[in-house]
Structures are given as structure tokens and as C-alpha cells.
Amino acid sequence: MIKKLTIFGVGLIGGSLALALKKANYCEQLVGCSRDEAHLKRAVELGVIDAYELQPEVAVRDADVVFLSVPMRAMESVMSKFKDGLAPEAIITDGGSSKASVVQAAKNVFGSVPERFVPAHPIAGRERSGVEAAFDSLYQDHKVILTPLKHTDTNAIDVVTGMWQAAGAEVATLGVEQHDSVLAATSHLPHVVAYALVDTLSETTFVDEIFQFAAGGFRDLSRIASSDPTMWSDICIENRTAILEMIESYTASLNRIKDMIENRDHRQLFETFEKSKTTRDSYVN
Amino acid sequence: MIKKLTIFGVGLIGGSLALALKKANYCEQLVGCSRDEAHLKRAVELGVIDAYELQPEVAVRDADVVFLSVPMRAMESVMSKFKDGLAPEAIITDGGSSKASVVQAAKNVFGSVPERFVPAHPIAGRERSGVEAAFDSLYQDHKVILTPLKHTDTNAIDVVTGMWQAAGAEVATLGVEQHDSVLAATSHLPHVVAYALVDTLSETTFVDEIFQFAAGGFRDLSRIASSDPTMWSDICIENRTAILEMIESYTASLNRIKDMIENRDHRQLFETFEKSKTTRDSYVN
Numbered sequence: 001m002i003k004k005l006t007i008f009g010v011g012l013i014g015g016s017l018a019l020a021l022k023k024a025n026y027c028e029q030l031v032g033c034s035r036d037e038a039h040l041k042r043a044v045e046l047g048v049i050d051a052y053e054l055q056p057e058v059a060v061r062d063a064d065v066v067f068l069s070v071p072m073r074a075m076e077s078v079m080s081k082f083k084d085g086l087a088p089e090a091i092i093t094d095g096g097s098s099k100a101s102v103v104q105a106a107k108n109v110f111g112s113v114p115e116r117f118v119p120a121h122p123i124a125g126r127e128r129s130g131v132e133a134a135f136d137s138l139y140q141d142h143k144v145i146l147t148p149l150k151h152t153d154t155n156a157i158d159v160v161t162g163m164w165q166a167a168g169a170e171v172a173t174l175g176v177e178q179h180d181s182v183l184a185a186t187s188h189l190p191h192v193v194a195y196a197l198v199d200t201l202s203e204t205t206f207v208d209e210i211f212q213f214a215a216g217g218f219r220d221l222s223r224i225a226s227s228d229p230t231m232w233s234d235i236c237i238e239n240r241t242a243i244l245e246m247i248e249s250y251t252a253s254l255n256r257i258k259d260m261i262e263n264r265d266h267r268q269l270f271e272t273f274e275k276s277k278t279t280r281d282s283y284v285n
Numbered sequence: 286m287i288k289k290l291t292i293f294g295v296g297l298i299g300g301s302l303a304l305a306l307k308k309a310n311y312c313e314q315l316v317g318c319s320r321d322e323a324h325l326k327r328a329v330e331l332g333v334i335d336a337y338e339l340q341p342e343v344a345v346r347d348a349d350v351v352f353l354s355v356p357m358r359a360m361e362s363v364m365s366k367f368k369d370g371l372a373p374e375a376i377i378t379d380g381g382s383s384k385a386s387v388v389q390a391a392k393n394v395f396g397s398v399p400e401r402f403v404p405a406h407p408i409a410g411r412e413r414s415g416v417e418a419a420f421d422s423l424y425q426d427h428k429v430i431l432t433p434l435k436h437t438d439t440n441a442i443d444v445v446t447g448m449w450q451a452a453g454a455e456v457a458t459l460g461v462e463q464h465d466s467v468l469a470a471t472s473h474l475p476h477v478v479a480y481a482l483v484d485t486l487s488e489t490t491f492v493d494e495i496f497q498f499a500a501g502g503f504r505d506l507s508r509i510a511s512s513d514p515t516m517w518s519d520i521c522i523e524n525r526t527a528i529l530e531m532i533e534s535y536t537a538s539l540n541r542i543k544d545m546i547e548n549r550d551h552r553q554l555f556e557t558f559e560k561s562k563t564t565r566d567s568y569v570n
């Protein structure tokens with residue numbers, strides 16, 4: 001059980017956590033904080049949070065858990081703003097999509113990464129964003145990856161684990177860098193790939209025909225290009241080291257395929273496609 | 286109404302057309318032909334075709350319509366094999382994914398493209414292939430693109446149009462080259478993009494973690510990498526001119542995005558992603 005949870009950024013991610021914890025009766029008091037009062041009022045009206053507070057250092061007062069679901073590049077600024085109001089026993093955790101940058105932000109604010117800071121990342125999302133998009137089963141049967149450091153307090157890890165389990169999620173653990181590489185591969189690169197695909201098609205002289213004759217494959221493939229551009233430009237820059245590495249491998253693979261097509265190398269092209277099919281089929285049913 | 290339809294290659298595409306026409310009572314006799322007798326027997330057992338024939342020139346005898354749904358690179362060889370058995374009034378049409386290469390194949394076989402040859406492409410497919418995957422509603426509300434030449438017989442176009450409409454499809458017309466460019470963009474490039482993505486990920490040292498933590502976006506994006514590698518290596522080579530052009534534009538777009546990430550150019554990255562989102566949202570709901 002959590003007595004008071006303070007959520008910074010009550011959008012899809014923070015709002016859905018709040019709703020899930022309410023439904024599970026896991027939290028006595030849910031307080032939201034952001035710079036946008038109208039937005040916070042709306043969150044109270046929708047029953048997502050119990051109350052709101054505009055001053056970060058007041059919002060965290062007596063909170064046993066503080067959850068950060070603000071855009072990646074706002075993490076550091078938000079932490080520095082609530083730092084002085086924090087109770088010594090308070091646990092800080094976040095929902096950011098890249099972990100090295102959040103760990104660095106905590107280091108910058110606190111001098112060293114606090115023992116009771118548990119970096120975390122719920123693997124869930126939708127194209128829609130904002131508090132109106134929040135719903136209580138977003139995390140149901142989804143994974144949440146914790147990336148604790150060596151010195152992270154085990155009790156703090158337990159509390160954050162319990163919170164996510166109460167929200168219906170399955171909790172897993174990875175190293176910070178391992179997380180960032182895995183997510184660059186499974187989530188960040190696919191988004192770049194989809195944005196670039198739509199970008200390419202929109203530059204052609206026959207964009208109307210393209211969408212008129214687009215088949216199901218294209219619809220699926222381009223779906224994530226409808227994701228929030230603010231959030232994704234943010235993530236790409238925050239996790240740039242891992243993402244740039246993945247884009248490079250990807251471009252190399254594309255170039256190999258291009259060469260095979262140019263050389264009409266039917267056998268190699270077939271083998272490459274077959275290997276991809278076999279890999280995917282062995283993991284995804 | 287069609288009296289006798291001969292189908293070369295009774296797989297997902299040919300088999301589903303047969304089933305749809307049977308259901309619509311649009312065809313008196315459905316004959317299948319391929320090199321694989323066991324496969325043809327199975328098609329008869331499943332009620333997909335009425336009879337089969339192993340000799341191409343015998344299979345087309347008295348056929349009013351001949352439908353080619355063999356792999357792209359087999360088109361020319363199949364046409365040359367049935368050429369001598371064809372009735373003078375017979376209409377030839379096909380289901381190939383690239384049209385310039387089929388038109389060229391017909392030219393090679395017949396000296397010039399027959400007036401009663403109607404190049405066509407049903408925009409429908411599944412990851413699964415083979416006659417077992419065939420079903421009668423595959424073309425329901427899907428588009429079929431005809432790419433007739435200037436001298437193509439209008440009666441032949443009408444017959445092929447009627448056949449596809451009887452199968453539930455909506456018939457549209459494009460020029461041969463226009464078709465190949467549009468399909469390279471909407472279908473062929475997305476397949477290359479998906480195969481390359483899975484190829485890239487399978488080369489990493491953490492492929493197990495990738496698939497363990499893969500989110501919905503990745504699942505959607507990689508779905509078409511489970512498509513038939515024989516068919517897709519074939520299509521890539523047959524439609525290579527248009528596909529190579531698309532891969533080049535795509536790589537250029539990826540490189541622009543890569544540079545923006547490297548330069549931490551938040552504004553440009555946001556604008557690129559936002560433009561893609563706006564484009565997709567305006568066409569796909």
C-alpha cells in the first residue's frame with residue numbers, strides 16, 4: 001500500500017497508473033502536479049487524481065512515492081524543483097523510455113543517484129496521449145522494466161515492484177545500458193523506421209494513389225508513425241547513443257538488401273528474407 | 286459468366302479467386318494447372334477447383350479465361366508452355382505484383398502483347414500461402430488494379446472486371462509504370478523495411494531480450510516479415526527499378542533523421558515526425 005503518491009505529468013502514462021492503483025485500492029492519496037492547471041483540473045474532474053498542486057516542492061510533501069511521467073527532457077528540471085520538499089524516506093521512480101539519461105539527470109540534481117531512486121519503464125503506450133486517453137487497464141499483462149543501480153535500496157525496489165504489480169503489470173529487471181539497447185531495438189528504431197517510411201512516401205508525386213491503394217501491411221507498418229511527435233523526438237535524442245547504433249546497423253542491412261536486388265541475387269535475397277521470417281516466427285506467434 | 290477458367294498456380298491467390306467465383310456461381314468449370322500433382326489433387330479434394338490438368342497446353346483448351354497466379358519469374362515460362370493450346374478468343378490475365386515484368390514476359394512469348402491479355406493485380410494477401418490458406422472472401426472489398434495497354438481489347442477488360450467484381454473486389458485502373466511505382470511504395474518497400482528490421486535485430490547480441498520485451502508497435506511493424514520469402518524475393522527482383530528508387534529515397538530520409546538525432550536538433554526532428562503523423566492521420570483513420 002502507498003499512502004501518498006505524487007505524479008508529475010498526469011497524461012496517458014501517469015493517469016493510467018493512477019486509475020489502475022485506484023481500482024486496486026492500493027493508494028490512499030493521489031496528487032498530481034504539472035505546470036498546466038487546466039489540465040490538472042480536468043484530471044481531478046475525470047477522477048484520475050484526488051487533488052493537484054502547482055508547486056513541485058509542496059506536491060511531494062509527505063509523499064512516500066513520487067512518480068515522474070513528464071517528457072524525458074523535463075526530468076532533470078522537475079527533480080530539481082521538488083528536491084527540497086522531499087521527505088527523507090520518499091521513493092522516486094519514473095516511467096521514462098530511456099534510462100541512462102534519467103539516471104544522469106538524477107545525478108545532476110542530487111549530486112549522486114539517490115539510493116531510493118528506482119528507474120523504471122512501463123512497456124505500454126498508445127498513439128493517443130493526454131489524460132483523456134488514460135485507462136485503468138493499460139498496464140494489465142504488460143511488462144515494466146526496472147533498472148536499479150548497484151546501490152539502489154532493495155526496499156525501494158520492492159515498493160516500486162509492488163506498485164506496478166498492483167497496476168496489473170509484470171515486473172522485470174535489466175541493467176541501465178542493456179535496457180537502453182533493447183528498447184532502441186524493439187521500440188525506438190521501429191518508430192524511426194515508421195516515421196521515415198511515411199516521410200518517404202509523402203515526398204513522392206503520387207501520395208494520393210499511395211494511400212488509396214495501401215494494403216493492410218502498410219497500414220500496420222505505418223501505425224506507429226501516428227505516435228506523439230513531441231514524445232518521440234524527445235526519446236530519440238535522450239537515447240541517441242543506442243538509437244544511432246541501431247539506425248546504423250539497420251541502414252547496413254537495407255544496403256545489403258539493395259545490393260542483392262541490384263545484382264538480381266535471388267538466392268541471397270531469398271535467404272535473407274527467409275532468415276527474417278524464421279526469426280520472427282520463432283518468437284512471435 | 287465464365288464457361289471455363291484455367292488457373293495456373295492454385296495457391297492463396299488463385300485458390301481464393303476460384304472459391305469466390307464458385308460461391309458467386311460465376312464460373313461453369315474451374316481447372317487448375319501446376320507442376321505439382323499432389324498439390325492439385327489437394328485443391329480438388331478441398332473443392333477449390335473442379336479438375337486439374339498437368340499439361341499447360343491441354344489445361345487451356347476451350348478456356349475463355351486463363352488466370353496466372355504463379356510466381357513472377359515463372360510467368361514467361363508458363364505462358365510459353367500453354368501458348369499453342371490457347372483458343373483465339375481466350376482472355377489471359379494474371380495476379381502478379383509487378384506489371385512491367387509481366388507485360389515484358391507476354392511480349393517475349395507472343396512477339397507482341399496480345400490484345401486479349403489484361404495485366405491485373407489484386408491488392409490482397411496474407412502471410413500464409415498455399416491452397417490450404419485460400420478462402421472465398423479474400424477479395425471482398427479489396428481493390429484489384431488493372432493495367433491495360435492502349436491496344437488492350439475493351440471486351441477483354443470488361444470480362445476481367447466482371448470476374449473480379451463477382452469475387453467481391455473493387456476494380457481500378459492504373460498505367461503499368463504508375464502501378465509499379467505505387468506498389469513499390471505501398472507494398473514492396475514496406476516488406477523490405479520489415480525484413481531488414483528483423484534482420485537487424487536478429488544480428489544483435491540480445492535477440493532474446495528484444496523479443497521478450499517487444500511492444501505492440503514492433504509486433505505490427507514486423508508482421509509482414511513473416512511473409513513468403515520466395516514470393517517476396519521474386520517481387521523485389523521483378524520490380525527492381527521502382528523498388529530501388531524507393532529504397533534510395535527511404536535511406537535518404539533515414540539519414541536525414543539520423544543527422545538530426547546526432548545534432549540533437551530537437552526542432553527539426555519534431556517537425557519531421559509531426560509531418561509524418563499529419564500525413565498518415567489525414568489518410569488513415
